[in-house]
Amino acid sequence: MATVLLTRQHSRIWRDYLELTKPKVVALLVLTAWVGMVLASESLAAWPLLFAATLGIGLLSAAAAALNHVVDQRIDAMMARTHTRPVARGRVSSKNAIIFACSLASSGFILLYVAVNPLTAWLTLLSLFGYAVVYTMFLKRATPQNIVIGGLAGAMPPLLGWTAVTGELHGHALLLVMIIFAWTPPHFWALAIHRRDDYARVNMPMLPVTHGIEFTKSAILLYTLLLCLVCLLPYIVGMTGAVYLIGSTLLNIRFLQYAWRLKFAADNTTAMATFKFSIVHLMVLFLVLLVDHYFKVLALYVS
Numbered sequence: 001m002a003t004v005l006l007t008r009q010h011s012r013i014w015r016d017y018l019e020l021t022k023p024k025v026v027a028l029l030v031l032t033a034w035v036g037m038v039l040a041s042e043s044l045a046a047w048p049l050l051f052a053a054t055l056g057i058g059l060l061s062a063a064a065a066a067l068n069h070v071v072d073q074r075i076d077a078m079m080a081r082t083h084t085r086p087v088a089r090g091r092v093s094s095k096n097a098i099i100f101a102c103s104l105a106s107s108g109f110i111l112l113y114v115a116v117n118p119l120t121a122w123l124t125l126l127s128l129f130g131y132a133v134v135y136t137m138f139l140k141r142a143t144p145q146n147i148v149i150g151g152l153a154g155a156m157p158p159l160l161g162w163t164a165v166t167g168e169l170h171g172h173a174l175l176l177v178m179i180i181f182a183w184t185p186p187h188f189w190a191l192a193i194h195r196r197d198d199y200a201r202v203n204m205p206m207l208p209v210t211h212g213i214e215f216t217k218s219a220i221l222l223y224t225l226l227l228c229l230v231c232l233l234p235y236i237v238g239m240t241g242a243v244y245l246i247g248s249t250l251l252n253i254r255f256l257q258y259a260w261r262l263k264f265a266a267d268n269t270t271a272m273a274t275f276k277f278s279i280v281h282l283m284v285l286f287l288v289l290l291v292d293h294y295f296k297v298l299a300l301y302v303s
């Protein structure tokens with residue numbers, strides 16, 4: 001009996017620490033970094049390098065997420081969506097969460113610095129700082145443009161993946177950053193519409209709270225249009241081929257349909273459906289970039 005209880009307690013602790021890392025968000029961040037790495041490679045990059053870069057970027061992103069739980073514990077405890085989080089509920093102390101985040105961050109940084117390159121290590125640390133400090137501690141509480149500016153940190157991984165492989169910055173990598181940057185407002189504001197009352201209760205100046213739901217819906221539609229335009233750039237500059245053009249166009253038409261319906265024909269479920277689709281959109285878009293890249297490599301081998 002005592003052993004069963006102990007095992008349950010261990011698995012609860014383990015799950016709490018996993019939750020601190022926002023695993024699904026980090027998984028998608030790492031996927032976008034991975035695509036950056038693959039697209040940057042002329043030939044197949046060395047597997048140990050890809051592994052070290054993926055792990056290092058993942059560890060620093062997870063550390064940033066854990067720090068966000070510590071900084072936001074008071075408001076998390078008051079919002080319906082977040083009140084059961086481990087630090088907000090007191091199941092993990094702030095001290096332990098900070099020790100955990102610092103261990104993840106230092107191991108990730110050292111791994112990137114030693115096994116990848118210093119540029120990637122510093123840029124990834126800068127992204128952590130951008131999210132955990134600039135966005136979470138300041139912007140989030142200061143302006144409804146919080147997630148537009150703060151979104152840059154979350155948009156960085158493809159660039160980090162690119163520098164991991166090449167050791168330098170490249171315009172093509174910046175195009176991938178721009179895609180995620182333009183995707184973030186429709187992604188978050190759709191959820192913020194659904195959770196408007198939560199944010200109002202804790203006085204967070206999110207767009208639906210400060211400017212109203214109709215204004216936010218218009219902003220989502222405009223940013224989705226901007227996203228469609230930005231998504232064309234990789235094709236226009238010759239970075240990607242027809243597979244990407246077709247795939248991204250289909251995804252963008254679907255995203256536009258969601259944004260249009262949200263503005264002009266919404267019911268209670270439309271905002272949340274738009275938020276959920278945004279995640280599928282970004283994931284599939286980056287998988288399409290991968291497929292497009294391998295098609296091009298295959299075509300080169302064949303010719």
Ligand code: HEM
Nearest residue numbers: 024025028029032147150151154155180184187188191279
């Ligand atoms: C400032 C920028 C961003 C903001 C404010 C934001 C906000 C949010 C929020 C509030 C959630 C809901 C979490 C929950 O249900 O507990 C969420 C979920 C999610 N976000 Fe974002 N996000 C941002 C950027 C990103 C980026 C860059 C990515 C990936 C590339 C991403 C991927 C995801 C995923 C995969 C989920 C679903 C998580 C789950 O179901 O557990 N987000 N986001």
Ligand SMILES: CC(C)=CCC/C(C)=C/CC/C(C)=C/COP(=O)(O)OP(=O)(O)O
Nearest residue numbers: 025060061064065068124127128131153154
């Ligand atoms: C090193 C690197 C690439 C860092 C980026 C780290 C990272 C986890 C970015 C994702 C952005 C995100 C989940 C924002 C939500 O925060 P929120 O506080 O608005 O949402 P919440 O209320 O769900 O906590």
